[in-house]
Every structure is written in C-alpha cells, then in structure tokens.
Amino acid sequence: CGFQLRRPPELAWKRIFLSGFTEDSTLADELRRQLRASPGVTLADTPAEADLIVESLQDSSEHVVAATTSTSQISEMTLRARLRFRVRTAAGRELIAPTELAQTRDMSYSESSALAKQHEAALLFRSMHVDLAMQVLRRLAALGPA
C-alpha cells in the first residue's frame, strides 16, 4: 500500500541555534536531544556560528481546571504545552513565520495525592514536549536548502 521506511531526514541546515528558551525549559532539552540525534546536525553555541536560528516566542506549560466537584475540589485538569516559534537564517531572513503548536493532555486530580500528581503532570508534559519537538523537527526537515 505504498508505505516505506522513513529515510533519515537530511536537514539542509547544519548548525542550529535555539534562542528565546529559558534555561530550565524541558521542551528546549528535548529539542536539543532530538537535534543532536539527527544526522549531521550540530548545536551552535552562539547565533553568529549558526546557519539557522529557531527562536521561541512563547514556551508555556499551562494547567487549566477542567472539572470541579461540588465542594470546589478539582477532579480533572487539562495540561496544555504551547510553543510559538519562528525560524530565520543567521542573516535574519524569515524561513518559517511565527507558528503556534499546542498539545493538551487530560489528568484526573485529587488534592490528597498532590505530590504524586506533580510527578504525573511532569510525565505528561515530557510526553507533550517530545511530540512538539518532533513536529518542529519535521518542519525544519521540510525547509529547502538556502
């Protein structure tokens, strides 16, 4: 039915710099991990050394209450990981206009197991960040050469 194994994407741009991410952003960690795993790609330490700059405009992990009990206890939460990013060359030419990617996961909640739910939320956010990073890589792979 026409399916064949995905060939490793040859990223046309070799040296990539991530800008605008906070130091403790797990999304940035995942993006760096996946960029390092793509063949031939290196992470530049400064914008000057890079051919391509992936700039984060908004990298937020939000909790929104989805359902409450009759006594104002929280029974369900929606976790939303949102990345608004832009890609431009070191010279400043914009290759990908500002785009917003979002992922949501639902999680039940109970005040009594707040510590455990902190761990679970971290697990769900890590899974969302893996997905968002993969989507960013797919978009970088779709970019033609210079």
Add this chain to the structure above:
Amino acid sequence: ERADSAQPLAFDAGRMVLDGKRKVRVLSGGVEISRGTLLLKAAQVELKETPQGGQFAIATAADGQFVTFRQKREGVDETVEGQSRRIEYDSVSETVRFIGQAQVRVLRAGAPADQVSGQTIVYDHGRDVFEVQGGLPASTQTPTPGAASGRVRGVLTPRPAGAASRPAGADAATEGAR
C-alpha cells in the same frame, strides 16, 4: 541698495537695433543691464523711454532658459537674487516684475536663507517689498514645478536670535508693506 537709485542705467549687449517708429531699442545676443549693485541678465531686452524720463525694460530668456536678477540689500550683507521666464523692470518705480516660474531668493552671507516662488513676483527694490501671486490657473501657465495650480511657496530660515535683519532706521518702509 538705496544708492542704486542715483545710478544711471547701463547696458551691454551683443547687438542693438533702434526701432525708431516704436522708439524702442532691442538688445540681444546676451544682454546685461546694470545699475549700481543691480544686475539683470537676459537673452533679449526691449528698452523703452517712459514719459517720466525713466527706462522700461522687458527682458525675455531663450527657450528653457531663465532671465536672472541680482541686487545687494541696503545696509546688510545680503543679496536678493531672482529668476523667471520674463522680467519687466521700471527704473522710475524701481519695481521688478518676475513673470513665469518666478523665484526670488535672499542670500545671507552667501548662503540661500529665504526664498519665495510662484507664477509672478513683484519686487519693489526701493522699499524692499515683494508680492507673490499664484496667477492664472495652471492650464494657461506652465505651473511652477511641484506647486499646486495657482499656489505660491515660501521658505524662510529663522534668524539666529538677535541677528540684525533690517537696516537701522528703515522702519517706515515696512509699515507700508502691510
């Protein structure tokens, strides 16, 4: 300058033709009319005696050229320069009439300070007063480059504070201008 009024009108030209019937002298071939610090250059000038004993000159320029006028101002290191397609000068009333794409500049210490432009400019160099008119709507006259039909323009450079702008004791003249 005021002293110019006492000066005779001198002219220098390539050719001069006396038209006895109209009692008009026609000078051509690069004409220069001077009177003290006043200097007028044109391609062709018609000179006529006026009943009051003065001269009336009509200067016209060659195609695409301008008739030019220059005169030093009384008591200040400033000269007035002007140009237009055609100039009419009456030595008795001391008025210079610039007609057609007229422009008059005041040069202060050699640099252009003020400037007015329009269809016709009437400059009374005795009383140092000028009037700029938009004249007929654009259709009949070639409009001054860039100006809306019938509009006139002026550019003034604000005087640095305290700079003398008029000769001492010439207040009487300005009142007349209002």
Add this chain to the structure above:
Amino acid sequence: QEAACRPAAPAWVREGGLQLPWVSPNTAEPSADAAAGGEDPILVEADRLIGQTGQSLRAEGRATLRRGLLSLQADRIEYRQDDDRVHALGTVRLQREDSHFLGTELDLQTEHQEGYFLSPRFYLGRTQAGGRAERVDFIGRNRMVVSRASYSSCDLVDGETPAWELSTRRVRLDFDANEGLAEGAVLRFQGVPILALPVMSFPVTDARKSGWLPPMISTSSTTGLGVSAPYYWNIAPEQDMTLTPTLMSKRGAALETEYRYLQPGWSGEANLFALPNDLQTGQQRWALRSEQRGAFAAAGGLRYDWSVLRVSDGDYWKDGLRGAESLTPRLLSSRGRLEQRRRLRATPLGEVEQQLYARVQRWQLLQDSGSSTRIMAPYQRAPQAGARWSDLGGGPLQWSLQTEVNQFVHADADQIQGSRAHLLGQIALPLGDAGWRLTPRLSLNSAAYQTDRPMSDGRRRAHRTIPGFSVDSAWTLERETAAFGRALVQTLEPRLLYALTPWRDQSTLPDFDSAALDFNATTVFSDNIFSGIDRVSDANQVTAGLTTRYLDRSSGAELARFGIAQRYLLRDQRITADGVPLSNRFSDLLLQASIGVVPDWTLDTSMQFNPDTDRLVRTVTSARWSPGPLRTLYASHRLKRGSSEQLALGWQWPLADLGRPLTGLLGARVAPAAASAGDCRGRVYGVGALDYSLRDRRLSGAIVGFEYDAGCWIGRVVARRQSTSAQNASTQLMLQLELVGLSRLSAGSNPLSILKDNIPGYQLLRDPRGATADNSGAP
C-alpha cells in the same frame, strides 16, 4: 477579517489632515536646499504672499505653514522673522506631533513653541481624547495649559452631552513628565456628576502613571454589595504598588495591596488582603501571597524561587474573599526551590548535565468546617535535596542517575511520617535510525526508609531495590498521499514495548508520593503503573500501539492524528492500584484522535473502551472554533462511566446587533459610517464559561459576562456562580466602568482575571500592549 478594536480619531481631525505634498524635507526640492544651516526651515504655501524681505511674510488664501513637526493652516498667516512669531487668523488648524487643534486665532513662537490659541477644539493623539477649551497656552514643546476645558475621549458633538466628560477650570498637560493635572475637575457620566475633585491627575501617555484605576462595583451572596477603587502607585521605575480599598456590606472594610518589584538579579510580587474585622465572623481575615525568583550570577547559574500562599482560616475559600486565587482553591501550595544546572565537560562519560536542587513543599488544606467529610492532606516535603546527572544526547548511550533525600511531614499527627533516601538509575542503548528504532533499557529504583513509628510489620527502618528491563521498538513508515485537497504525507507508526519488572513486596512500606497513574495513551507506555517513587508495579507485559499522522507535505505541519493502543499481560500483575491482582490479559483499548485540517477549528478526542463489557469507560472530547480576533467558541464533553459526566462551554463573541439599540439608549451617537471594520463603537461582546454536570443535572460553575464597548468607555458586567457544597453555591456580580483615555486598566484586575483564567482564548477588548490576535496554526 476584522482587526481588534481601534478607536477612531474624531471627524474634524480626520477630515482636516494637513496635506503639504511638496513639503517633504528629504526630497531634493529647490525649496528644501534654500535652508541655510541645520535649523528647521519654515515652509509656507498660500494663494498669495506679501512680504518685507528678510523681515516678515504674510500668506493669504488657504495659507499653510510648517516647521519640523509643527504644521499650521489658516485663512491668513503672518510670520515675523525677527521675533520668530507666527500669527494666524480665520479657521486656524494646528498640528503638533499627534495633537490637533482647531480654533479662531493663534499666536505662536515657532522655535520654542510658546504662545496661545483662542477657543480651540483639541485632540491628543497619545491619549486618544480631546475636547474644547476657552484658551490653550503652549509652554515649550511638550507642555501646555488648557483653560476652562471639557476633556473626553468621546466624540464631542455640538448640542449633545458626550457619554463621559471631565470639565475642568484648568488642565496642565506635561507630556515629558507624562502627567495631566486637572484643577476644579468634575467627572460626568451620561450627564450625571460621578466624581468631583479639586485636583485630579491622569496619565497622558501609556507609560505607567500613578492614578485611580477604574472603580469596580460587585454584589455577592457571601460579601454583599462591594465597591472597590484601586489606586495605582508608580513608586519608582523598578517597583510599583496597587492599593485597593474595598467596602463590602456583609463583611466590612478591607484593603488589598499588590506590591511588585524588579531588580537586575531578582524580581517578585507580594499581595496582602486584609479584612481587620469581618462583620459576620467577628474575626480578622487575611490572605498573604509572596512570590520571588532570582539568580546568583556569580555562583554559576544558581537560581532560586519561592511562592508562598497562606490564608487566615479554613473557610476563606467559601466566603468569596479576594487574595487567595489558586488553581486548587482548597489546597494552597507554598514552596521554595534552590537549583543549579551545569554542564560538566571533561568527564569520563563525555559531556554530562548536572542538576543540584534543594526544595521545600508545604500545603495549607482548607477543611470545610461546615461539612463532615474531611479531605486527607498530602505529605509535605520538609526538605527535599538531590542531584541528577544525565547524558547530553548525541552519544551511543542514554543514561541518567538521580539520588535524593526527603523528610516527609504530615499535618495530621497520626499519619506515619519519616525520611526516605532513594536512587533512580536508567541506561539505554538506542539502535536504528529515523525509520526503525530498538531501545533496550535497564532501570533501577532503590529506596531506604526511616519512619518515626513502626511500620505495619514493626520495623522502623527498611529498604528495597527493584530493577527493571524494557525493550521499546518503533517503526516509522511514510507514503505520499492527498486528501482534503492538499498534498500530504501519511505516516504509520507501529510501536511495541516489552516491560519486565520483578515483584518486590512493598505493602508494608509507607507511601509518601506515589499514586496510580491515569490509564491513557501516554501512560500505557510507561513501565510502572504508579507515579512517584514509593510504589513500583511488577510487570511482564507487552504494550502495542499504532499512530497515523497526516502531515502537510510542503511545511511538515501536522494536520490530523489518529492513535490506538492496548496492553497484553504475559503474567498476572500482583501490585495494583486497588491491591487486587490483575488477571485479565487484555487491557482496555485506548483510542485517540485530533484534527486540525479545517482552518480555525481544532478537534480532540480520546476514548477508553473496555472489550469485556463492550462499553466506553472514559471519553474526553473537545472542539474549539476561533475564526478571528475577539471570537472564540469552546465546547468539551467528559465522561467517566459510573462517576461523572461533565459538559463545558466557553465563548467570547461580538453580539453586533444587540449593540445598536443599547447604543441608542445610552446616547452614544454612532454615525453609520463609524461602524466600519476595526471601529467597535456600540458593540456588545458576550463572554462566558459554563460547567454543567449531566449526572446530577447541576451547573457546577458558571461565568456569564457582557462587555459593552462604546468607543470612549467600556462597561463590563460579569456574573459568577461557584458551587461551595452539594447544596449551595456562592454567586457574585461585578460591574466595571473603564473610561478610555482617562484610566489605565491593568489586565490583572478583577473581574478581568476571572475571564482570562476560565475562558480558553479570551482576549482583552483594548489590549494594553495593542497586540492584535493571531490565530494558532495547525496543531
């Protein structure tokens, strides 16, 4: 698509735009080079010019004069060069940067711009407001005094009273100091004086300025009628404070102070809501919040932050008092963190990421004194300290090692407490490339406990070590296809995970921070069915999953995704959430879909299907439509078979037609021409969020609001119903009046923060930053 609201300048400003086509300093017009020296030249144009050379110039007939950013138009303009004064008569129109004046007579010194203007109408572009005055005296470029003026951002139509108007004896406007000082000011709304002040200051630019924020009126079943008038105090560039005195009919007088500070190395906020004497309970009620974050640059990236939230008593959440807003109203978190992340370069294992951290986590659980059910409080970490090392990727091996020590304390004395030291290690060897991946992984969870009282088996010290092994294999197949009229790439991603974890008895050990994970498409692929450290489930199972995605071939954007997953047990699972060993081999089937193909629409759904009972155990479905700025509709349905079924709606939508009659009623004249795109005069916006429980047919939460934008003022009405127990609920109604151009509205002020936190996609009508909304791209 309509842009967000932009206020329009009054008609007399728009029509009277000064066009001086030839006057552009940068063109090489002869008139331009006539200017000697650097001074701005004075450019004049008219039907006729009469002048005394070098002294004066009189322009007549639609005369215009321009110098720098000052431009003037009148029937007659006279300029005297020696004292650089301009005198203009007839319909005199003056524009100074973005302020416009229209009057009968003007006298002005053009260099220092000093002079006067008689009976002008004026419009200040910076505050988008203006009015009429008897006289304006210009004092320098950026200062002026307006005498006997009426000032408003509404269109001043002769013979009609504007929606609101500030009439003053004198107004001093200083754009440099960003201050407008009105003397003898009377503020009228719909002709009714609502405020009279001998002296009143208001901002003239959008920079931060001390001054009164819009007053807010609210009524609520728990606090009665409330009026609050926030005052913003701009203490210094790096700190400011908002003081909100509030009078509540059922509770008494309260003061809320919000203090914000920003320093190079650290910044933070501190809020205190103090109600000294609560009329109903007679006690003192307060809520304190303090948040600060900072970094010690010298100590190599050492960062810290704390966030403290405490309230005076357990019923605080029920009585609708302010200051304790929290994601979980019944459980208030207070925590402090000290962390350092560093990259160690020269180590035997290559580059290593090291993270050292020390944290404290305390909780305040608000028990409901009125009801019998008591909520079990979570454990508190007092303190927690640890270190984590991990590889930086790129190498053949993926590994991480974490050691941590915790002291667990519980508010309830008869709960077991104690300390735990644990070590979490894992090492993996990923093989294959983008198309096919095989990842064997070894993990280790070892913990040692010391408790303050004997555990169920009598011991006070215990330790256990649980290894784990898993093999994760994933394929990625692709083919080019086309659907929905677009060139797409469809992927097929089968995944197989085998996990083997030996059984270790943990029944006697305390459980401080572990609980069963929800069963969903993400957690089905984790080896342990518990979150946290204390519990590790035994496993000999295979989890299979299949995901297919549709990607746009040119941009790589994901347009749709469908997924299915299920787990098969090779051996019974002895450690489970409810303690009963799990024996049925096949787990529930997990289905998941999200579609973003249709522009502006996003659809998400996830379902859990039980093959034995042939019924859906759990479903979550949500849809969102946001076609343009200030337009969004959101709906979601959540079913947990046997326990809850919840419907949620959220919306923000302009109710264009409703606005017209209301406008006629309030007398804000809306010229038909003004109702163009971007001009929102006379438009009402419906905003709201509803939470309906289908099982007990009851609205568990509701927010309904209307925002009326009359162009120069915005009226906001928000009603909120929050259930506080099975039977009763607290209702709140808030009214707010925002006078555009007079008071700066901070987005954080109630009730705006309620709308922003509960309505997905809500936008402010007048965004202080003026950011226009842009739509989210495909998910």
